[in-house]
Amino acid sequence: MNYKIEWTYETKRKHRTNLYTDYLSLNEAITFADDFVQTGRAKELSIFSEDGGSWTLKELKKFRDIVKDEPHDVIAYFDGGYQKDTRIAGFGVVIYYTQSGNQYRIRMNERVEGLTSNNEAEYAACLFLVNLLEENEIIKQKVKIKGDSQVVLNQLAGEWPCYEAEFTTWLDKIENKLKECQITPKYEPVSRKENNEADKLATQAINGVEIKSKMKLNGEADENE
Known part of the structure; x- marks a missing residue:
């Protein structure tokens, strides 16, 4: 807030x-x-x-x-990538927040199969982000959600319509999870350059490099990559 x-x-x-x-x-x-x-x-x-x-x-x-002991001032980035020849997708998420007077950063990615396009990977990556917020007990508050997919963020914000049934299903999953977690999202499309951290994580996931990191920005990492 x-x-x-x-x-x-x-x-x-x-x-x-x-x-x-x-x-x-x-x-x-x-x-x-x-x-x-x-x-x-x-x-x-x-x-x-x-x-x-x-x-x-x-x-x-x-x-x-x-x-003060609860996560707040949350800014979250997501990106989804897709490799056509292998049909492998990768998700990348970066979450910044403040807790107990300290600033933290979570970086995580995931490699998945079964998706059909880069667009679908973007929707799935956004859902991956929301699930990650819940796993880290970042709930019942406002969260800035940033990404370089104009389509996904503008559709979630209600600014653009969605005509594809398969994508509507993803939007419903994201919105239902946000509602369940009592998260009020503020969607902010950003340039690919500004979303570089999440983009790199998605690419690493496609290439089989797993990243799971939680770091106190003014201290040592709690978990190593």
């Missing part, structure tokens, strides 16, 4: 204007709000979450203490 700060700024001569920030992560919102208050120029400061909730700075700090 992200948060936006709104406040009235007062100059030394008592002139006032209303200001607001972009949406920020939980920790960023608290850091900036604290700083604004400490200047002594911020009046009537309020914080609003993306779900329409309204918070005081004190309430948001209390909420942070409650959720």
Whole structure:
């Protein structure tokens, strides 16, 4: 969940204007709000979450203490690859999140058979991502889901129609799993370059290189590749 700060700024001569920030992560919102208050120029400061909730700075700090030991500020990337001559597909997933004040990264891939196209591999990779979120108890929250498949993400967002029955089945599986996990997705198509990490993992899976890694970004890996 992200948060936006709104406040009235007062100059030394008592002139006032209303200001607001972009949406920020939980920790960023608290850091900036604290700083604004400490200047002594911020009046009537309020914080609003993306779900329409309204918070005081004190309430948001209390909420942070409650959720600090749960994964939050989650950004997840996925990619699916397909090799026509061998009919082998590969999935690549990268998940970034914060927990107990530390930042973590999960990198995982999977090699599968039985799919029929690169498009189907993209749908299956997205479902693989959602299942991985559930396995790591990243549930009951908002998650940014990024990938370079415009088709899959825009169809999941309801922006583009899906006419192929086989792909509709994949969309239903993804949406049902998200609902089951109480995950509110925010879909964000990105360039292939920005999705390079997940793309590389998918390619490695096709080539038979298995990756399973969970790393604390400011420490040692909990599991080795």
